[in-house]
Amino acid sequence: MRGERVGVVGAGTMGAGIAKLAAGAGIEVVMHDPDADALAVGVERAGEDITSAGELDGLGGCTLVIEAAPEQLDLKRELFARLESVCGADAVLATNTSSLSVTAVAAGAERPGRIVGMHFFNPPTRMKLVEVIAGDDSSDAALGATTAMAEAMGRTPIRARDSVGFVANRCARPFTLESLRMLGEGVGTHDEIDRVCRVAGGFRMGAFELMDLIGIDVNFAVARSFFDQSFGEPRWRPHPIQQRMVDSGRLGRKSGRGFYDYSGAEHRPADPERVPEELESAIMPRLAACIANEGCFALGDRVATEEDINTAMRLGFNWPLGPTEWGERLGWSRALGTLEELRELHGDAYRPAADLRRRASSR
Numbered sequence: 001m002r003g004e005r006v007g008v009v010g011a012g013t014m015g016a017g018i019a020k021l022a023a024g025a026g027i028e029v030v031m032h033d034p035d036a037d038a039l040a041v042g043v044e045r046a047g048e049d050i051t052s053a054g055e056l057d058g059l060g061g062c063t064l065v066i067e068a069a070p071e072q073l074d075l076k077r078e079l080f081a082r083l084e085s086v087c088g089a090d091a092v093l094a095t096n097t098s099s100l101s102v103t104a105v106a107a108g109a110e111r112p113g114r115i116v117g118m119h120f121f122n123p124p125t126r127m128k129l130v131e132v133i134a135g136d137d138s139s140d141a142a143l144g145a146t147t148a149m150a151e152a153m154g155r156t157p158i159r160a161r162d163s164v165g166f167v168a169n170r171c172a173r174p175f176t177l178e179s180l181r182m183l184g185e186g187v188g189t190h191d192e193i194d195r196v197c198r199v200a201g202g203f204r205m206g207a208f209e210l211m212d213l214i215g216i217d218v219n220f221a222v223a224r225s226f227f228d229q230s231f232g233e234p235r236w237r238p239h240p241i242q243q244r245m246v247d248s249g250r251l252g253r254k255s256g257r258g259f260y261d262y263s264g265a266e267h268r269p270a271d272p273e274r275v276p277e278e279l280e281s282a283i284m285p286r287l288a289a290c291i292a293n294e295g296c297f298a299l300g301d302r303v304a305t306e307e308d309i310n311t312a313m314r315l316g317f318n319w320p321l322g323p324t325e326w327g328e329r330l331g332w333s334r335a336l337g338t339l340e341e342l343r344e345l346h347g348d349a350y351r352p353a354a355d356l357r358r359r360a361s362s363r
């Protein structure tokens, strides 16, 4: 986008990646971080022609500023208040927050209409998805400009409502939580559940490998945040296994051991062509039904369109199918039957969404 000057605030993991992506797309980029060392490392990691700004004032003249500072509400609010005075009245100010409310970040701003969410996935240069999040006061013009900028960066933007976890992180909840519940009940071991997900489900990674990669402590913190923000939604209740792993220091790859042991060359054997039928039928319908159910709850909460929800899961998490596509594959009445049976046994974590019931009765 010729003539556009994009500011990036925070030169850490996400800031450096976003700066690299924007500069690689031919956009003029200026990046700020109050920590001089972090700024130098971030500019080097971005590896493109980027202007570094030791002071926030250096972002004057930017048409869009993307904030990727630490995930703290007060810090972000203060940053936006300062950005409002540094940037021109027409500049769009975007936050890359993954868990805070965009409306809350914009609270107290003089012009909250120009504040939006622009949620990239890690690493931004590889993950195609950008969630453009509308806060209560975000203007259509600001949302449109953010969407156009995401496209100019070669990303696929989807529109999301300001809500807990937005789209992709929310719809990914059942992948890990249902896998943990199945592990807890002894439906399979962690490596059996992961293998079924890869071989029969077409996921690139099973939930336990994924948690090991992200960090079991990081994943647990996200799980707790969803549960707290929803005031105890049963579907989002973290699992005691997560607490036990964290307490034992088994945090995943970074600590050498999580669900898998990383001390050897390979943490698991190569996959077979098929998995045992009885294991697949114990695992896949449960997982597919829970994934479809979360997608239906998200639709009921008007978080995004069905197409955008499915796109978000394919591009944000490399899933082979989006939530309602899993429902179609399993069959909606089978999904409902699976959830009702599990609810009878285990409670409201399996409460079917109204939208899922409707689909089951109309097909």
Ligand SMILES: NC(=O)c1ccc[n+]([C@@H]2O[C@H](COP(=O)([O-])OP(=O)(O)OC[C@H]3O[C@@H](n4cnc5c(N)ncnc54)[C@H](O)[C@@H]3O)[C@@H](O)[C@H]2O)c1
Binding pocket: 009, 010, 011, 012, 013, 014, 015, 032, 033, 034, 035, 038, 039, 067, 068, 069, 070, 071, 072, 075, 079, 096, 097, 098, 099, 119, 120, 121, 122
């Ligand atoms: N890491 C991820 O996978 C990921 C994915 C999507 C969104 N996010 C979100 O992106 C944001 C940044 O996350 P990250 O992983 O890049 O964090 P990070 O810790 O790697 O980087 C944060 C950077 O912000 C800088 N910083 C600290 N105080 C600042 C201030 N007052 N003003 C400007 N910069 C300041 C730090 O020096 C650091 O360089 C968070 O809101 C996070 O929730 C992270």
